[in-house]
Amino acid sequence: MKETSARLLRVLTLLQIRRTWSGTEIADRLGVTTRTVRRDIEKLRDLDYPVKALKGLAGGYQLGVGAQLPPLLLDDDEAVAVAITLRTAATSGITGIGETALRALIKLEQVMPPRLRSRARTLQVSAMQTVGSVATVGAELLTTIGAACRDHQRLMFSYAGLGGVVSDRVTEPHELITWGSRWYLVGWDVDRGEWSTVPLDRIHLRGSPGPHFAPRQMPAGGAATQVARGVAQLWPDQAMTRLRAAKPIRSGRSRSSRTP
Amino acid sequence: MKETSARLLRVLTLLQIRRTWSGTEIADRLGVTTRTVRRDIEKLRDLDYPVKALKGLAGGYQLGVGAQLPPLLLDDDEAVAVAITLRTAATSGITGIGETALRALIKLEQVMPPRLRSRARTLQVSAMQTVGSVATVGAELLTTIGAACRDHQRLMFSYAGLGGVVSDRVTEPHELITWGSRWYLVGWDVDRGEWSTVPLDRIHLRGSPGPHFAPRQMPAGGAATQVARGVAQLWPDQAMTRLRAAKPIRSGRSRSSRTP
DNA sequence: TCAATAGCGGACACCTTCTGTCCTATATTC
DNA sequence: GAATATAGGACAGAAGGTGTCCGCTATTGA
Secondary structure (H helix, E strand, O other), rough: HHHHHHHHHHHHEEEEEEEEEEEEHHHHHOOOHHHHHHHHHHHHHHHHEEEEEOOOOOEEEEOOOOOOOOOOOOOOHHHHHHHHHHHHHHOEEEEEOEEEEEEEHHHHHHOHHHHHHHHHHHHHHHHHHOOOOOOOOHHHHHHHHEEEEEEOOOOOOOOEEOOEEEEEEEEEEEEEEOOOOOOEEEEEEOOEEEEEEEEEHHEEEOOOOOOOOOOOOOOOHHHHHHHHHHHHHOOOOOOHHHEEEEOOOHHHHHHOOOOO | OOOHHHHHHHHHHHHHHHOOOOOOHHHHHHHHOOHHHHHHHHHHOOOOOOOOEEOOOOOOEEEOOOOOOOOOOOOHHHHHHHHHHHHHHHOOOOOOOHHHHHHHHHHHOOOOOOHHHHHHHHHHHHHHHHHOOOOOOOOOHHHHHHHHHHHOOOOOEEOOOOOOEEEEEEEEEEEEEEEEEEEEEEEEEOOOOEEEEEHHHHEEEOOOOOOOOOOOOOOHHHHHHHHHEEEEHHHOOHHHHHHOOOOOOOOOOOOOOOOO
């Protein structure tokens, strides 16, 4: 039935490219009879994809709005555009949907053919320059670490501490968090046997993601608390000033911007 | 075979959520035997989705990078994030990939369940405010007109001309173009029987897209030339002066970008 | 080095489903 | 009313899917 399944996907693709298609058009494209097309449409409906039909002249099939999102079938250009906008959103930290955008980006990047990936990368630069965002961090780094979190793979990196002290870390990455306009990695430091919070812009990856690990239970409060605690440790003395300046807890905090 | 097809999609979903899944895990999730899973994997490979497999302990299946993009299966949050970033890109006109982003956005919006659409719309506002973009045009308007172009449906709108003259237009929309940081609609003006180029921020839609029409051959040079010509007509020679004087007419006009 | 665990895939039997080719019904537009 | 859409029943032959049972290979860790 590989052929039937493939055909269903192709029908979905067609219905996403243009709004309405007649049964005959679809049948011609797929090399089957219109009866089969009708049956395919029926199957799609069974699968909860709401295909609407208009009878009479100028009739045809349309993909309507359903309860859930159908699989998105993007062409090359569209994929590149989506990748770029997601990267921009994730790295610039402006929009406040950073984590989710990052998740979507990782999903997309992990299946993007190389030719598209390089196109996205090239365009990325110019887009970033135009936006001129603050405290950006490499999209590369972000997606790599994000994927490692998702897939529970160890990371090795060197960490540039405050006083310029560089140390090597082996970490089991658990979560990426934006705080203010900066990304933090919350992970279990294997050598020290404790939780650690590391700003991404101080991380320099060494090698690719390593072996899998079993995720640990995070201490009470979850990742956000970890970051808050970590941030307090990283910039101890400025904490007061910052807290006094910050009126609204969320967006105001980021405004007064983390770094001296 | 509707069940088999659905299962294939579910396998694809799983492989996009996490990196590696063992055959047993998949089998449990889908309620079939591992033999069937192996056959499903085989089918996916036949469909050119490169599923890699690792043997031995800690083995499993991974969705690798292939020649073409597999259907993207986004969860709710991700879909909203993608929609927002695309809207921002399309409406702000910063990134220079506006047309493509718009195409992807239309594709996405046309299948997004209402609950997601409203979420995207709510968040959109705050995102836009943060970015503080220039010459923005309603995402609503943009996607509606874009969809009408794609589907060859007539549009009726009132057009606010230069001297404050408002006229009603019936147009066969052919293409949306960004020029500078502003959107223009190139279409065939039905009443006047000629091509017209209209800045989107002067359009006020009347009713929803109408009957289908057969696309016409564009004059030599294509849409870009049309826009260039149109822009020249709209702001003939006093472009400089007017730019200095007229801030408030709409909101975006004030910026000095628009004309050479 | 051995044992456990992962994926790989052939063979069989049973059953379901798909496909094309009829056919008629129904809605819509001109 | 004629033309053109979708809708869907019935039939027959072909094709495909599934589970079960089997032995195979590759990888990892003790």
